[in-house]
Amino acid sequence: MTLRIVEIFGPTIQGEGALIGEPTVFIRAGGCDYRCSWCDSLHAVDSEFRHTWKPLSDDQVWDQVTALTGGTPLTISISGGNPAIQDFSGVIARGKSEGYKFACETQGSLAKPWFGDLDTLVLSPKPPSSGETVDWDAFDACVTAGQSAGQTVMKIVIFDDTDYAWAKDAHARYPDMALYLQPGNPEVDPDVPVDPQGLADRLLWLTEKTMGDNWFAPRILPQLHVLIWGNKRGV
Numbered sequence: 001m002t003l004r005i006v007e008i009f010g011p012t013i014q015g016e017g018a019l020i021g022e023p024t025v026f027i028r029a030g031g032c033d034y035r036c037s038w039c040d041s042l043h044a045v046d047s048e049f050r051h052t053w054k055p056l057s058d059d060q061v062w063d064q065v066t067a068l069t070g071g072t073p074l075t076i077s078i079s080g081g082n083p084a085i086q087d088f089s090g091v092i093a094r095g096k097s098e099g100y101k102f103a104c105e106t107q108g109s110l111a112k113p114w115f116g117d118l119d120t121l122v123l124s125p126k127p128p129s130s131g132e133t134v135d136w137d138a139f140d141a142c143v144t145a146g147q148s149a150g151q152t153v154m155k156i157v158i159f160d161d162t163d164y165a166w167a168k169d170a171h172a173r174y175p176d177m178a179l180y181l182q183p184g185n186p187e188v189d190p191d192v193p194v195d196p197q198g199l200a201d202r203l204l205w206l207t208e209k210t211m212g213d214n215w216f217a218p219r220i221l222p223q224l225h226v227l228i229w230g231n232k233r234g235v
């Protein structure tokens with residue numbers, strides 16, 4: 001299988017959601033069927049960056065991963081772009097045979113059989129502020145495809161009151177799925193420093209809103225890598 005790869009980087013720590021803080025190596029896939037207004041990974045989405053994406057075989061991907069891990073197994077995080085455009089089954093099979101675990105981040109717009117081979121499937125449906133609209137039938141297909149995964153979790157980015165109300169409805173559709181909320185980062189240009197106080201204020205707003213509402217279903221987390229490294233790429 002030939003994959004379109006933006007970057008392979010790490011070891012770093014997973015900065016978001018269910019596996020926050022866990023050591024991991026990222027494989028970032030090129031191409032996305034969405035274009036969220038606030039996407040922090042446009043270098044994996046916009047066709048203007050397409051010339052920087054590399055066609056790599058499963059073996060080439062795996063060679064780069066193991067060069068970074070030194071052969072010590074850990075969790076590999078597949079993200080993008082939307083990695084569900086491509087077929088990661090070969091990379092996952094290879095890695096699992098060597099004791100690695102796999103997580104994947106996707107918006108839930110395209111289902112793939114290999115979702116069932118993952119240890120963690122992170123479905124991140126997009127709220128109104130993104131400018132995208134969720135196809136819940138497609139999302140359902142992703143949940144079904146992930147049924148044999150170790151766990152499937154939902155992670156929603158919140159920028160405003162409308163996103164918050166939308167997240168409550170999304171949770172009501174999947175009340176048994178673990179839910180993670182993260183405040184949106186409004187500044188995603190890698191050349192512009194992030195405003196840590198601004199991010200803390202957004203986290204405070206989201207926390208107080210959720211607790212004030214007695215909504216205790218979600219866990220609320222910052223993007224840890226953004227606090228550490230800002231919008232630097234490859235971390």
Ligand SMILES: C[S@@+](CC[C@H](N)C(=O)[O-])C[C@H]1O[C@@H](n2cnc3c(N)ncnc32)[C@H](O)[C@@H]1O
Binds near residue numbers: 039124
């Ligand atoms: C860059 S996306 C790639 C995977 C997949 N396309 C998706 O959206 O789930 C990885 C995660 O980053 C989140 N994200 C993207 N831009 C963000 C921003 N400006 N602030 C907070 N989270 C953001 C997405 O919602 C998603 O959960």
Ligand SMILES: Nc1nc2[nH]cc(C(=O)O)c2c(=O)[nH]1
Binds near residue numbers: 013014016079105235
């Ligand atoms: N450290 C770190 N954690 C992350 N969690 C999700 C990321 C992503 O871009 O998908 C990401 C990323 O790019 N870096």
Ligand code: SF4
Binds near residue numbers: 033038039045081107
């Ligand atoms: S779905 Fe993910 S990668 Fe695609 S544009 Fe939205 S945040 Fe970016």
Ligand SMILES: [Mg+2]
Binds near residue numbers: 040041
């Ligand atoms: Mg990111």
